[in-house]
Amino acid sequence: MNNNLNRNVHTFIGCDKEYDESEIVIFGAPFDGTTSYRPGTRFASAAMRSESYSIETYSPYLDRDLRDIKVFDGGDLVLCFGNTEKVLCEIKNFTELIVSDGKLFVMIGGEHLVTFGAVQAALQRYPDLRIIHFDAHADMRDNYLSEKLSHATVMRRCWDLLGDNRIFQFGIRSGEKEEFEFSNKHNFINKFNFDGFVKTIKDLKDEPVYLSIDLDILDPADFPGTGTPEAGGVSFKELLSAVFEAMKLNIVGIDICELSPPYDLSGRSTSLACKLLREILLAVAKK
Amino acid sequence: MNNNLNRNVHTFIGCDKEYDESEIVIFGAPFDGTTSYRPGTRFASAAMRSESYSIETYSPYLDRDLRDIKVFDGGDLVLCFGNTEKVLCEIKNFTELIVSDGKLFVMIGGEHLVTFGAVQAALQRYPDLRIIHFDAHADMRDNYLSEKLSHATVMRRCWDLLGDNRIFQFGIRSGEKEEFEFSNKHNFINKFNFDGFVKTIKDLKDEPVYLSIDLDILDPADFPGTGTPEAGGVSFKELLSAVFEAMKLNIVGIDICELSPPYDLSGRSTSLACKLLREILLAVAKK
Amino acid sequence: MNNNLNRNVHTFIGCDKEYDESEIVIFGAPFDGTTSYRPGTRFASAAMRSESYSIETYSPYLDRDLRDIKVFDGGDLVLCFGNTEKVLCEIKNFTELIVSDGKLFVMIGGEHLVTFGAVQAALQRYPDLRIIHFDAHADMRDNYLSEKLSHATVMRRCWDLLGDNRIFQFGIRSGEKEEFEFSNKHNFINKFNFDGFVKTIKDLKDEPVYLSIDLDILDPADFPGTGTPEAGGVSFKELLSAVFEAMKLNIVGIDICELSPPYDLSGRSTSLACKLLREILLAVAKK
Amino acid sequence: MNNNLNRNVHTFIGCDKEYDESEIVIFGAPFDGTTSYRPGTRFASAAMRSESYSIETYSPYLDRDLRDIKVFDGGDLVLCFGNTEKVLCEIKNFTELIVSDGKLFVMIGGEHLVTFGAVQAALQRYPDLRIIHFDAHADMRDNYLSEKLSHATVMRRCWDLLGDNRIFQFGIRSGEKEEFEFSNKHNFINKFNFDGFVKTIKDLKDEPVYLSIDLDILDPADFPGTGTPEAGGVSFKELLSAVFEAMKLNIVGIDICELSPPYDLSGRSTSLACKLLREILLAVAKK
Amino acid sequence: MNNNLNRNVHTFIGCDKEYDESEIVIFGAPFDGTTSYRPGTRFASAAMRSESYSIETYSPYLDRDLRDIKVFDGGDLVLCFGNTEKVLCEIKNFTELIVSDGKLFVMIGGEHLVTFGAVQAALQRYPDLRIIHFDAHADMRDNYLSEKLSHATVMRRCWDLLGDNRIFQFGIRSGEKEEFEFSNKHNFINKFNFDGFVKTIKDLKDEPVYLSIDLDILDPADFPGTGTPEAGGVSFKELLSAVFEAMKLNIVGIDICELSPPYDLSGRSTSLACKLLREILLAVAKK
Amino acid sequence: MNNNLNRNVHTFIGCDKEYDESEIVIFGAPFDGTTSYRPGTRFASAAMRSESYSIETYSPYLDRDLRDIKVFDGGDLVLCFGNTEKVLCEIKNFTELIVSDGKLFVMIGGEHLVTFGAVQAALQRYPDLRIIHFDAHADMRDNYLSEKLSHATVMRRCWDLLGDNRIFQFGIRSGEKEEFEFSNKHNFINKFNFDGFVKTIKDLKDEPVYLSIDLDILDPADFPGTGTPEAGGVSFKELLSAVFEAMKLNIVGIDICELSPPYDLSGRSTSLACKLLREILLAVAKK
Numbered sequence A, B, C, D, E, F: 001m002n003n004n005l006n007r008n009v010h011t012f013i014g015c016d017k018e019y020d021e022s023e024i025v026i027f028g029a030p031f032d033g034t035t036s037y038r039p040g041t042r043f044a045s046a047a048m049r050s051e052s053y054s055i056e057t058y059s060p061y062l063d064r065d066l067r068d069i070k071v072f073d074g075g076d077l078v079l080c081f082g083n084t085e086k087v088l089c090e091i092k093n094f095t096e097l098i099v100s101d102g103k104l105f106v107m108i109g110g111e112h113l114v115t116f117g118a119v120q121a122a123l124q125r126y127p128d129l130r131i132i133h134f135d136a137h138a139d140m141r142d143n144y145l146s147e148k149l150s151h152a153t154v155m156r157r158c159w160d161l162l163g164d165n166r167i168f169q170f171g172i173r174s175g176e177k178e179e180f181e182f183s184n185k186h187n188f189i190n191k192f193n194f195d196g197f198v199k200t201i202k203d204l205k206d207e208p209v210y211l212s213i214d215l216d217i218l219d220p221a222d223f224p225g226t227g228t229p230e231a232g233g234v235s236f237k238e239l240l241s242a243v244f245e246a247m248k249l250n251i252v253g254i255d256i257c258e259l260s261p262p263y264d265l266s267g268r269s270t271s272l273a274c275k276l277l278r279e280i281l282l283a284v285a286k287k
Helices: A041-054 A084-100 A114-125 A154-162 A177-186 A197-203 A236-246 A268-284 B041-054 B084-100 B114-125 B154-162 B177-186 B197-203 B236-246 B268-284 C041-054 C084-100 C114-125 C154-162 C177-186 C197-203 C236-246 C268-284 D041-054 D084-100 D114-125 D154-162 D177-186 D197-203 D236-246 D268-284 E041-054 E084-100 E114-125 E154-162 E177-186 E197-203 E236-246 E268-284 F041-054 F084-100 F114-125 F154-162 F177-186 F197-203 F236-246 F268-284
Strands: A024-029 A071-076 A104-109 A130-134 A167-172 A188-191 A208-214 A250-257 B024-029 B071-076 B104-109 B130-134 B167-172 B188-191 B208-214 B250-257 C024-029 C071-076 C104-109 C130-134 C167-172 C188-191 C208-214 C250-257 D024-029 D071-076 D104-109 D130-134 D167-172 D188-191 D208-214 D250-257 E024-029 E071-076 E104-109 E130-134 E167-172 E188-191 E208-214 E250-257 F024-029 F071-076 F104-109 F130-134 F167-172 F188-191 F208-214 F250-257
Touching (some): A041 A268, A084 A104, A084 A114, A084 A250, A104 A268, A114 A208, A154 A167, A167 A177, A167 A197, A177 A188, A236 A268, B024 B114, B041 D041, B084 B114, B104 B268, B114 B154, B114 B208, B114 B250, B154 B167, B167 B177, B197 B236, B208 B236, B236 B268, B250 B268, C024 C041, C024 C268, C041 C071, C041 C104, C104 C268, C114 C250, C154 C167, C167 C197, C197 C236, D041 D268, D084 D104, D084 D114, D114 D208, D154 D167, D167 D197, D177 D188, D197 D236, D236 D268, D250 D268, E024 E114, E024 E268, E041 E071, E041 E104, E084 E250, E177 E188, E197 E236, E208 E236, F024 F084, F041 F071, F084 F114, F104 F268, F114 F154, F130 F236, F154 F167, F177 F188, F197 F236
Parallel strands (some): A024 A071, A024 A104, A104 A250, A130 A167, A130 A208, B024 B071, B167 B188, C024 C071, C024 C104, C130 C167, C130 C208, C167 C188, D024 D071, D130 D167, D130 D208, D208 D250, E130 E208, E167 E188, E208 E250, F130 F208, F167 F188
């Protein structure tokens, strides 16, 4: 058979290694079933794969190239809308496979609730797990319209598992009064920006860390393609710096959530997410 | 207090009567939690209320006026995404209230699954209920990715309750082979258009009838604002004629589903849905 | 000076003759100041000039070419929003110039109210003027929120000047009950389509006729780019046939109104309007 | 009657108090009839009410909650396009009602000209009125295409009433040479940003102040949803700080103008305007 | 390795057989380098693969299923913009591979010029080749701005190779006068619709036929997502019937061109193209 | 002939002088034929002319007015897609005409490759030419998919002509590793921002300088309307400052490239480009 007639394998740019040889696995969790306002994050991972061919594999920030590291793109999970518990279970099971093979995972959401599935898997292996949480929203409600599992409760559910002083929140600028009070009492919460991040990095030096990035931590000027854009956020440059700092820790799991491509005609939100993912992969990969 | 400083009551145009005096109640069921492809029907009822002020209360088709009939707009149900069973239960309960007051309801979806809640309520009161089903899709799967409750299974779930020969489908032009086979065996199914509709109208003359309109029965040329547009559909004029025919039956419940405003910038899909709703109300109201 | 460095004259395709030698003058009246719902028709004439370069000068319908007839493009009037009377006066004055030079004018709206300015000019010269009115809306209100001059009253204002039996309406499918009653009494009104058009053509054989085309007579499937799309309209082919018939009359003025480019991303509404204008020019030009 | 079957009252989030008990009244002035370029601000107040349900009632900036203050949402004025003077008169009359009841008003435009109606009402009660004017455009033309009443002349018309040294302009980065010269001579004008704002706040300490916010003072990066986006503006954070400072003055009237929802698909401009309105209400409300 | 961690092969729905076992090969030619107006057809084949998961593999028109036939999806050619000749050469070479393996190819454009590459390959093997050409535009210019290779000249270039009476054009409603004259003399041309198609089918009974479908033959109401929408086209149902007729001939090559996804926000043009491709594959496959 | 009936000359605002009297000539090069990802820059110059009427002729930054300087708008070149070499030749020839008349040219792209045509013309007259290059992308590939002429190779082609140490790059944040290495060796390259720009200005004091502005140097927050938006760019204010500094040099040619209007619904990218062009013209014009 002719070379040109190969199967049309579809991966994020530069992430075309085989599973067994890879140290990092990326995959999509295209679920937005509890999104209460504008849905669309289900399309994020597919959009990112397509859009990734508009960026380069090389980072002038890190002077490294995706072609030189080992990343496997596991494609997207097939998740059923309408049954939230099952979806989280499937995310958890899939993440466990990767974790149990000693690989690092980077999950592309989907809405922020998908984090809960991945955190459960990471926690099993790393009982001392800490979560660094970048977000515009506190996500600390105990329930949302009586539901326990929701994009608006996801960090509260994580707290249920981890307990006090193990979640570190940055950039938060929206939530109910009760959420801020709760986080002030039980977690480390920094409103609006990355103040206090240097100290957090120091404190978490020897701990296994899960980094959860809700992209709406970014100002909507930088990142309009999300369901609940919240003015007054951090810039891409600030986020990138914080991510580079975080990558120096003992990172055991990462997610990037809440890109909603349909609400950004220009494609630039998707493009930004691709660039951020490239930088994360290059920064976290073993030299 | 000044007259101009009244509360900002927000209804579908001309549907501003009080509940007690009304013979018809319209309400929204803004849920699209099982939508497997492009979501957005959750915004339909709110968009229709706003857009309705671009049409008139008078119908030149029927020479009747909304101002002369009695319709109450009950607003939108507050439905929680992520818990499908509870959503259906809330729809069922709300519909029962209206039915038990001897009023006719017209529900604005939302995805097509909301029909199942309303049908349950109608069936309780009308054990002989028949369903006339306008749609591009058969919606006759037994499950969708193992889930029993889905926009793709809604008519199968209705069949579970009603049994053979009580569902009459028109316009169907998409589905799995198994769905067409099932409907051929258990229901009356007419592919592509309204052939056979005259006979159905005749046969159902003395029966209580629920009319479920999935607006994607329309050709996407007429109605682009829906999540899974399917080429080859019926025209607005054909749909309007069929609806006028159906309104001559003993109609006990109606729904209009699957308008997804975000996918039609021009607003014309929403406008068409408003016009259709006006004609339905005028045609079904007692003289 | 080099040939390439000519001034950048901007006309509708093929309408590049000098004023003095032309028999037809087209111009834009970019005004939508009384539009009560979605504005944007102010951009129609400029959009049509740009878009016109995507069509050909040749018509396969008529086997004629714009390059072979004499049309001058007079550009757009500079109209001030906020002072409706003055705007109409400026349209009237400009149209009079063309009429007094014995040329035929084709005005590109703008909202439908601009017709009233042009009709006044035409009536001065042709006291027996008749109006053929293609529209989805009756435009026969006596006032709109107390205002006498509005897109919703324009044909009523024309009736004020012309009186009974001189306005012929086709395609009308929206309006208040009173408007339909008024038109039934004072004008010839045909609801929904072109029924009766052949007879109208016959009756108007020897009269001076103004043709006013509100493009929303078209079904929104064919023409989504308008502020108040109204389902159930005529097709482009039906409109084109009617226009060709009308062009056989003694046409003394024409307008094309209510294209609103911002509400049609695909550009096809603008493109259709360009094609219609080309066919009108070719059909009305002297052989 | 069942609780669920209440009328569908539609207010800005958290602004659901009765008129009589409220200290603040918000209302919409959906008029853009003199807008000379891209219209659409007529849709701002309705869009803000809908979009407001995507933000919280609680402000982490001020640690206050809309549920704890008394705001009545008076809905939208019904304004007729095409008669500018009448529109301004209606705005003036309505504002006077609120002012005469000793309540503070916050008007949501609409184009910037609506300010002139509200300023007239405020001036009647507060003859010493000062205006703080945030804008990208000077709005100081004496006329626009001969018209005295226009979005481009609104501050000049206010100056006609107030005279020298009572208008304080910030952020201005667009206008004709004559406008800048006029403002330099008669008003306090600060180009591009908020330099000098601290001094202004000091100087106006004991005066009744009207704050007029043309949202296009914001950089289009932060706020694309406006008709004439002007690069080089202030950031949301800068605007928010300035607004918080201003709220310490004796504020007697406020407006927020020039949001044009149709030109921002992502909804983030509307969301920003909602957030700004929430912060204004919380900052200005009596403790 | 776990089953879930397979490579993410990306094909058109149901077209997942291996090359060697397949009788039909589909592939994309994502080139729009000579498009003179709105570009974007380069995104068609990728968009169709994604969108195809919103349709079913089963056709209720033909009662057949893609899962039961053998189609290989060869992915997209990597084509360089800026060098038209090389692009056509690469298309030709790739098509030859398929043809020489005795398989039928279905090429997804791209602009219409890509047809010329595929026709050259087909002609080599089938010297008696005929072309059935569905289009709104004649594409019969001898050159476009002096260039011989252009979307506007593609059928003229085919005529250069095939000569008289071997190209059969349907639906043509745009072109220069010279193009219509040329086609009237040298080809079979039918303006506007499919009149005469039955006879063509009869005449071509024993000949090898290449079917080239420029999707803009469709009315823009049915298919807005194309670069030069031309009002007055055929309906989807008419096109589908004609395609079914054509599939009864000795078809040796097929292309589907000029879908431009960026100009249709609703996705329905892409969805229609997917459905058409499914029907073509099912109709042309050996029983 | 009446004054109102002049020809509809279409220029950038305020650039309405005659060629002979002008010291600056602006013209459009609407070509995007080698654009490998999202095309659309071909529409930039026409969009800018239309949009320019939303800005003023007066600059509050420079206190100067376009009405007081002499600029001729030469319209757009008619460029044929599909033949890249010919396009560059036509740009070169046209630019030479202007240069040979001793006038300064400002070319509006189109994609960045158009720069190569203009640089060739400038180099003929100014053998010591230097290029200041503002861009997000290095554009230093030796070829792109084997093609020598591409938007991705344009600065490499310029280097072929100019040699070492004559190209000065700022803002670069994307490219292949090899491009950065090449530029580090042969050019002055500054990554991400304008660091080092002051020194460059000093060093180029007595040299003839061509300024090439790829607008995607701007952060996508400020400038979403471009084909390959790259997060992490400079702000409009930073760009404007740098441009003002550059205008103090001996500028002999300028281009502004890569605005792609279709990808920015709000029009603000086009508006920013207009404002930038106004400031460039005012800053570079002789006092």
